[in-house]
């Protein structure tokens with residue numbers, strides 16, 4: 001993507017290729033539109049649904065950033081076929097539709113965070129009280145459902161059945177990944193294969209399928225769409241592995257929540273699996289579970 005951007009504007013020096021700054025203005029626009037898209041009729045639902053879209057608690061916007069950069073790279077050469085159904089101002093219309101994918105993706109992401117925090121009984125998120133902690137579990141679940149519904153409406157408005165199908169399937173993947181994470185079966189919990197599959201569903205699927213959607217909207221070939229998918233998949237897997245490491249190395253300030261929260265929730269993450277390859281005896285500690293803080297401390301010694 002950086003190379004494509006570089007070709008587009010030769011004045012763009014390598015050191016200026018900070019991905020966030022390249023799409024900063026557009027991210028602001030996406031942020032404004034998201035705030036409009038999540039306005040609800042009933043005041044209690046409105047304040048709950050808007051909670052993570054307000055300035056200062058909007059998160060890193062990693063997914064919209066990746067999608068806008070993907071759109072920039074792919075729109076350099078838009079095949080003739082994609083003109084079909086779009087007006088004269090092709091590039092503006094196409095870009096707006098791709099921004100819509102970024103907005104839908106962020107809404108689904110936030111919906112999953114709201115439900116996740118209820119499941120985990122979390123107290124903090126993005127450096128503030130999690131919505132379930134501040135307003136209660138019931139409204140958090142409903143706000144997540146509301147966001148999913150708004151995302152569905154925006155998705156339908158794209159009038160592209162392939163994209164609708166891809167993104168709708170991601171919701172199933174999120175639920176599947178979260179359910180897989182709940183397993184207590186030792187064989188599965190402790191295998192790298194299971195971890196990678198779970199991580200694809202939980203984190204990478206949303207990024208890969210939305211990247212592919214941006215390519216489809218640009219009328220790219222199946223081959224390019226698959227490359228966009230693979231790129232998003234690998235980026236998503238890497239993103240989760242880094243997120244896993246940060247759980248051990250980050251601070252409350254940098255994480256926006258307490259460190260070691262994964263291990264305290266009994267989640268077997270990448271650093272634990274890698275440590276287990278070196279110290280097979282760690283498996284015993286994992287099998288005993290992390291409900292007991294003594295086992296958490298023991299596991300940390302291996303890490």
Ligand code: GRG
Pocket residue numbers: 058059060061062063108111112113115116119126144148171174175178202203239240243
């Ligand atoms: C209702 C859509 C829906 C799903 C229900 C709870 C659940 C099933 C899925 C949870 C999936 C989940 C929370 C995956 C973790 C993904 C992840 C790495 C989150 C952190 O993403 P960041 O760091 O967060 O991009 P910010 O706050 O920056 O947006």
